[in-house]
Amino acid sequence: MITKYTHGKPVPTEAVTAVLPSQSPDSFPFACEWENGKFRFTFPMADGDIVYGLGEAPRGINKRGWVYESYCSDDPFHTETKSSLYAAHNFILLSGSRTFGVFVDFPARVRWDIGYTKADTAVITIDGADFDIYVLTDGAPRDIIRAFRRAIGKSYLPPLWAFGYQQSRWSYPDAATVDSVIEGHNAAGIPLDCVYLDIDYMERYKDFTVNADAFPDFAAYVKEKRAQGIHLIPIIDAGVKKEDGYSVYEEGRANGYFCKKEDGSDFEAGVWPGMCRFPDFLNPEVRRWFGEKYKTLTDCGIDGFWNDMNEPALFYSAEGIEKALDEAASLKGENLDLSRFFHLKDVFMGLSNAQEDYARIYHNIGGTLVNHQRVHNLYGASMTKAAGEYFQRAFGEGKILMFSRASYIGAHRSAGIWFGDNHSWWSHILLNLKMLPAANMCGFLYCGADLGGFNENATRDLVLRFLALGVFTPLMRNHAALGTRDQEGYRFENPADFRDVVQVRYRLVPYLYDTFVKARENDDLIFRPLSLDYPDDKIARECETQLMLGEECMIAPVYEQNVSGRTVYLPEDMTFVKLSGERVTKQPLAKGLHYIDVALNEVPLFIKKGKSIPLCRPAMRTGELDLSSVETLCS
C-alpha cells in the first residue's frame, strides 16, 4: 500500500506517475516536527534492521551509521565520509523488525541521518515546507520495492548493443585516435561496441558542434564506424558557451531559454567552454528546444549520448572570481597570519560549485521565478528528460543509448546513469557493487561505474578485476581521466586476459539483456542484496561483497590486489562457475564459506541449484552474436 502525504504546494517533479490522493501530514505515521521552516520526521531502528536505498550514494548497501544529503554534487572524491554524490534518490526501505518504504519527493536538500547521531534512530530533515512523502507498507521488502517502482513508471530501455563493451577516455579527440582505439581492441581480440567522445570532439566545447579539424566529415565517419559495428557516443554538457553567433547560444538568449538571475538577466558561470549560460530545463518549452538539438548529431548517425556536468557543475562565476581577486589584492604586502592565509586559500578553493552561485540562479516554472536552491536536484534530471523526450518522439523506445551524471527519480524513465567520476581505487570495486541494488530500487536499471576507475592511475590487475564485476553491469564502460595512465585493455601486458574477460560479457549478453528486460517489465531489481533472498541467514544478511543477479545467479567479484581468489559465502548449495574466454569450469559447492581461486582472466559466477542460464559464443560485436550458438549452462 502506498500513501501519499502532501504539505504545502510541492513543485511538480514528475517522479511519480501513479495518481494517488493526497493525505494531510496530520495523519503522517512517523514522529515529526517543524524547526526553522524544515520538516523533520523520525523513526526508531531495532538492532539488526537494515535500511536500504538512496540509490547512487556513498557507503554501504545498509545505509545505517551515516548521514547523507540529497544534493546533486559534482564531487570526484567518493570517500567514505562524503554525504552527497551526483544524484538525489530519495527512496529508503527499512527491513527487519518492521518493513516499510519512504519516498521523499522534494527537489531541494533532504538530510538523512540514518543512525549517525543516534544509532537506533533515523532522522530525515526536509529543507522546506512544500513536499510529498510516500509511505509504502505491506509485504516483503521486494514487494515494497516493486510497488514503489510501479508507482514511478517503467525504467528506460536501452538498445541491445548498449550491453556491449564500451571504451572511453577523456579524451579520444579525433578520428585517428578513435581509429587507433578500435584497432587496438580488434588486434587484441577484445570485443567492443562503443567508443566515447569526451569533451574534446566539440568545437571549443560547444554542445552540438563537432571540431571539423578532428572530424572533417563527421557523418561519413560515424557511418564508417557503424559499418565496423562501432557506435560513437558523444558527450553533451549542460552549459551552453556564451559566444556571439553560436546558434544554440543565440537561440537560447533570443527566446529567454536560459536560467536567470534575480534581476531577470541571464545567469552565467564558467565551465569547460569558459563563460556559459544554462538552459532552464525545468521549463517544458526549453526541454523541447534543447531536446531537438540532439537531432544535429542523430542526423549524423549518432545513436548514443551521455549527459554530463548537469548537477549543474559550476567552475566559477564572474562574481566569485572578482571577490577572490579583491581579497587577494587586499592582502598584497601584508604579513599574513595563519587564519588569513587559510581564509585566502579557502576563497580560491571554494570558487567551484559555490553555494553563492547556485543561489544566484532562477528558473521559470509556470511563469514564476523560482530560486534554483528550491529545485536543485531536478536540473540534471530535466536535462536528461529533454533528451529522452525527444528520442521517444523521434525514434521510439529502445533505440537511443542515453545516460546522465546527475539524476532524480523520474529520470529513470528517460535514461540510465553512470556513477560519476570515481577513482582507480580497489575500494571502488565494492562501492560500484553496493550502488547497483540501490540504484535499481530507485528505478535506474541501466547503470554502471567507470570500470578501472576514472581518476588517478590504474594498474593492470585493478582494471581486470573491475571489469570482472563490470561483466554483469548493464553499462560496461572502461573510462579514465585526462593525464592518467592508459587504461584500455590492449595497452597492458598480455591483452589476452582482457579479451578473456570481455568475451565473457558477450557470452552473457543474451542472459543479461533478458534479465534486464524482465526486471523492467516486472518493476523488479536486476541486482539484489543477499539479504532480500535469505532474510533469515545472518551471514547473507550482512554480506556486502556479493549480490544476487536475476533469479538464477550470485556474483562475488575479487576486490583486493595481490590475491589469487577470495572468500565467498554460499547461502545455499550452488554451482561455482568460472568463465574465461570460451572456457567454462564448474564446481558444485555446499552452503557455507569457501575460498575460491579466481585468476585475473577469469570471471566467477554462482548458479543456484536447479537453475540455468543461456551462454552464447563470443563475438567481436553484439551485432555479430549468433543466437543459434546459445547453449544452456546448468547448475
Place this chain on the structure above:
Amino acid sequence: MITKYTHGKPVPTEAVTAVLPSQSPDSFPFACEWENGKFRFTFPMADGDIVYGLGEAPRGINKRGWVYESYCSDDPFHTETKSSLYAAHNFILLSGSRTFGVFVDFPARVRWDIGYTKADTAVITIDGADFDIYVLTDGAPRDIIRAFRRAIGKSYLPPLWAFGYQQSRWSYPDAATVDSVIEGHNAAGIPLDCVYLDIDYMERYKDFTVNADAFPDFAAYVKEKRAQGIHLIPIIDAGVKKEDGYSVYEEGRANGYFCKKEDGSDFEAGVWPGMCRFPDFLNPEVRRWFGEKYKTLTDCGIDGFWNDMNEPALFYSAEGIEKALDEAASLKGENLDLSRFFHLKDVFMGLSNAQEDYARIYHNIGGTLVNHQRVHNLYGASMTKAAGEYFQRAFGEGKILMFSRASYIGAHRSAGIWFGDNHSWWSHILLNLKMLPAANMCGFLYCGADLGGFNENATRDLVLRFLALGVFTPLMRNHAALGTRDQEGYRFENPADFRDVVQVRYRLVPYLYDTFVKARENDDLIFRPLSLDYPDDKIARECETQLMLGEECMIAPVYEQNVSGRTVYLPEDMTFVKLSGERVTKQPLAKGLHYIDVALNEVPLFIKKGKSIPLCRPAMRTGELDLSSVETLCS
C-alpha cells in the same frame, strides 16, 4: 648475510649502527643502470612472490602493484593512490621464489615501482649518486628481518605507562578541558593513562611555552594530574616562531642554528605560529641545543612528547604568497578562460609544502651548505633524535614517551611513530593493521594510528571497532581533529561498551609489554603477516586482514560497518577468545574459514594450540594494575 654497497660520498644518515665494509656497486647483485644522474636497479618477481616493507606507506602488506616514493610528506589524505606519507622507510623484503632484503640508505627521493609499470618487475630509482645499499640474503624472511634489525640497532623503549589508553584531540586547550576529559573517562569507568596537549596549550604556538591563561601554574597542574595517574603529553612542532624576545628564536638566530637560504640568511615559512624559522636538526650542535629545550617541560614534570610538523610541513612562504598574489593581481578585470582559472586555483592550492620552498632550504652539514632536497627525509628523524638523545642523557632508557610524525630508519632508536593524520574511514582500520608489520620490520615497534580516525566525523561503531584493533597496538591513542565530532568514548551512547574494550587493553598490558620487550631484545616483529608463519598456506599467505601477534596469538579485527562479526581464516586449529571488560569466552575452532560473532564491546583474539597468555584484572591506570591478579589464559 648483509652486504653493503657504496657509491659516491653518502650523507651520513646514522640509520645503520653495524660497521660493515663497503663494496663497490660493480658487484651489485641486481641489474642496474644510470639515467640523468639517477641510479636505478631492477629485479624480477615471480608469480606469488611477496614484497614486504616500506614501513609507514600506503596500500597493502604486499607492496606489489603500486609505485611508492620515499619523501616525507604532510598529506592527510591517505587514499590508495598516494605514493608518499610522512615517513621514508627504505627497507623491502622479497619472499617467494627467492628471499632477500634491500635497504636503500639515501635521504632524498627513492622511487619504488613494485610491479606498477610491469607486473613482474621491481624498479627502484635513487635520485642521486651518493648512497649506500644493503642487500640481505640467507635464511627465511624472518631471519632476514632480524638481521636487518640487528644492523640498525635496538628499537626505542617506552615507559610501561605508555601502554595505557591515551586520549587526544585537537585540542584540549586548557586545564578545565583536560579535567573534563579525565572526569569523563573516570565517570564512565574507561581506563586512561594519558591526555594529549595539541598545539593550543602553547602561547601562540611557540615551542616550549605554555599559555599561562590556560594553565596558570603548569608545573603544579602536571603534578596534580600525575597524582591522579594521568600523564599530560604536549606536542612540539618543528618550526620556531619568529618573534623578537622569544628566547628559542633569539638563541637560534644568534647562534646560527636555523636552516639557511642560499644567500646565508635564515629560511622562513609560515606554519601554525605564522612565520617561523626551522632548527637545522642535521647539525649535532643544534640537536643538542634543541634537545635541552625539552627540559623546560620535563622540569614541570612532563614525561612524554609527540613531535609534529617535522617533514617539515610548510604552509606557505613569503615568496610563494607574493607570487600567488601577483598572479591574482595580473588577472584582475580579465575575462578568465578555463586554463587560466585552473592555473590560478592551482597556484593557491600549491602554496603549502611547495617543492620550490623545500628547494630554498639549506643545511649546515659539517660546515658545508647542503640543499634540503638532498637530505629531506632526515629532517623529522633528526628532530626526534634531538629529543631522544637528550632524554637518554638526562633520564636514561625507558623513561620518556616520545613519538614522531616524520621519520627515517635510525629514528626508531630514539622514538616511536604514529601513522599521521588519517581519516575516520572504515578502510583506515585495515590500513592501520597493514602498516604494523611493515613499521616493525623497519625498527618502529612503538607505533599506532589515530584510533577512531583523525580527520572528519566518526561514528560510535567505527570508534569501537578501531579501538578493538588498537587494544593490541603499543600506542593506543584516540585522536580527532578540530571541528570533527567528539570522539572520546564517554561522549557516545552507552559508554560502558568503550569501558569494556579499553579494559581489555589493561588486562593485556602485561602480555603486550612483555611481547614488546621480547621483540625489542630479539630484534623481532611484534606483528607478523600470516604469510611469515604459514608460507605454504595460500590463504594465509594472501591474508591482509589478520596478523600474528607475538608467538601466541592471531588478531582479526572487525573492519566493516553494520556487521555482527566477520569471516576469519585459521591456518591451524586455534582457540577463539572474546574479551569484553572482565568477561572471557573461549571456543576451539578448527583450521579453516569461520564466521565469528563479535559484538561492538568485544575484542576477538585467537590463541594458538598449546600456547597461553597472561591476563590481569583491569584497572583505571596502568600504575594500578595488580600483577598478582594475573591469571593464565590457555588455548
